[in-house]
Amino acid sequence: xxxxxxxxxxxxxxxxxxxxxxxxxxxxxxxxxxxxxxxxxxxxxxxxxxxxxxxxxxxxxxxxxxxxxxxxxxxxxxxxxxxxxxxxxxxxxxxxxxxxxxxxxxxxxxxxxxxxxxxxxxxxxxxxxxxxxxxxxxxxxxxxxxxxxxxxxxxxxxxxxxxxxxxxxxxxxxxxxxxxxxxxxxxxxxxxxxxxxxxxxxxxxxxxxxxxxxxxxxxxxxxxxxxxxxxxxxxxxxxxxxxxxxxxxxxxxxxxxxxxxxxxxxxxxxxxxxxxxxxxxxxxxxxxxxxxxxxxxxxxxxxxxxxxxxxxxxxxxxxxxxxxxxxxxxxxxxxxxxxxx
Numbered sequence: 001x002x003x004x005x006x007x008x009x010x011x012x013x014x015x016x017x018x019x020x021x022x023x024x025x026x027x028x029x030x031x032x033x034x035x036x037x038x039x040x041x042x043x044x045x046x047x048x049x050x051x052x053x054x055x056x057x058x059x060x061x062x063x064x065x066x067x068x069x070x071x072x073x074x075x076x077x078x079x080x081x082x083x084x085x086x087x088x089x090x091x092x093x094x095x096x097x098x099x100x101x102x103x104x105x106x107x108x109x110x111x112x113x114x115x116x117x118x119x120x121x122x123x124x125x126x127x128x129x130x131x132x133x134x135x136x137x138x139x140x141x142x143x144x145x146x147x148x149x150x151x152x153x154x155x156x157x158x159x160x161x162x163x164x165x166x167x168x169x170x171x172x173x174x175x176x177x178x179x180x181x182x183x184x185x186x187x188x189x190x191x192x193x194x195x196x197x198x199x200x201x202x203x204x205x206x207x208x209x210x211x212x213x214x215x216x217x218x219x220x221x222x223x224x225x226x227x228x229x230x231x232x233x234x235x236x237x238x239x240x241x242x243x244x245x246x247x248x249x250x251x252x253x254x255x256x257x258x259x260x261x262x263x264x265x266x267x268x269x270x271x272x273x274x275x276x277x278x279x280x281x282x283x284x285x286x287x288x289x290x291x292x293x294x295x296x297x298x299x300x301x302x303x304x305x306x307x308x309x310x311x312x313x314x315x316x317x318x319x320x321x322x323x324x325x326x327x328x329x330x331x332x333x334x335x336x337x338x339x340x341x
Contacts, residue, residue: 015041016133019060021051021077022095023069027118031064034122038129048072052080055087061136062129064116066095067103075110082111091132149197149234149241156202159210165336166283171195172332173279173320174272180319181275191272194247198276201231201248213290228252229261246270251277256310274313278304278320281312286329297329 018040020031032042043060045051047069054060063081067074074094082088094107094115104115113135114128157164175192183191202210205227209220216224231248235241250264250273257265269277285300295303301321308314320328 015039016061017041017043017058018129019043019045019051019054019063021045021048021063021069021074022066023047024066027066027095030120031125034120034125035129038126040129048074048077051077055081055090059087060090062132063090063092064095065092065112067107075106078107078110078112089136091136093128093132149200149238150193152203152234153197153200156199159207166287167196167199168336169283169332170198170276170279172335173282173328174275176323176328176332177275177279177316177320178272180323181316190243191247191275194244194272195276195279197231197235197241197244198247198251198280199227199231200234201227201229203234204230225252225260247272247276249273251280253277254311255313259311269313274316278312278316281307282320297324 016039018035020028020035020042021044022028022031023046028044028046032044035042040062043054043058045054049071051063051065052072055063065074065077078092078094081090081092088111091113092111094104094112095118096103096107096115097118107115113132116125116128153167157167171192172195174195175188178188178191205224209216209223212220228249228251232245235245235248247270249261250269253259253262253264253269253273255266255269255274257263282300282304285303286294286297288294301324304312304317304321308317
């Protein structure tokens with residue numbers, strides 16, 4: 001009896017949900033039969049519109065998607081999913097005729113993860129779904145890891161009422177600079193998230209230093225400076241966030257080489273760190289601190305200009321000044337108010 005209890009699960013394992021999208025009822029029923037035998041929960045949709053409605057109501061773990069359907073075809077559905085910020089990680093398998101090379105190429109271009117040829121082979125279906133669902137679970141775990149890091153970053157801010165929402169604003173400023181510099185949306189998202197995480201290492205800084213209501217001593221400042229390498233250390237073993245490491249480690253480098261921790265100069269400083277340095281400095285200058293009031297925008301802009309080419313990348317400073325002219329600071333503030341309302 002005790003052994004039976006020890007083997008019992010506190011929570012029954014969840015069966016993966018597979019959404020089958022095909023305008024032919026016979027194909028849907030055939031695939032549902034195969035998939036249920038494999039232990040999956042199956043949902044059906046008759047066309048692309050129904051598929052998107054089904055995903056909005058209950059996100060599947062995998063989608064099997066026919067191409068030629070009324071109202072909205074499978075390629076368009078795949079494109080919409082892969083452009084969505086959270087649903088883009090749903091694995092999509094395109095259902096296609098075995099000799100339809102053009103459809104396969106269009107599917108790959110739309111972001112499909114795999115394809116399955118008609119007529120369906122049960123063994124091939126098993127292998128492809130097993131692999132994709134395993135990758136899906138791994139991605140979900142990586143997302144969960146990132147979520148913990150972002151929670152830690154926000155916990156750092158919560159220790160000090162003067163810096164609350166600072167990292168969020170830094171991320172938004174950095175994202176805007178990147179877009180104006182010509183970076184694509186993916187790189188913009190990296191800049192935003194790197195901006196949010198840039199001060200993660202402050203979680204290792206004692207409150208007596210981090211929350212000190214006045215200027216730091218030389219010894220205290222030396223400890224504070226370790227936050228960039230401490231943040232990198234926290235993230236080093238997490239492969240899913242390695243692309244943020246240059247921002248976390250190098251956002252206090254100076255363009256003239258006088259920064260820390262590695263005294264990099266000019267273009268040797270990673271672009272993301274050069275962008276984050278400006279965003280971080282701007283928000284710090286215009287925000288109140290226990291020992292001083294925030295600078296006026298005019299004074300902060302003057303300091304940016306005087307530091308261009310010395311502390312910061314002059315080209316990026318010019319881009320940021322132009323963004324301020326177009327109301328960037330006000331847009332970021334409105335977005336923050338909306339997010340916290």
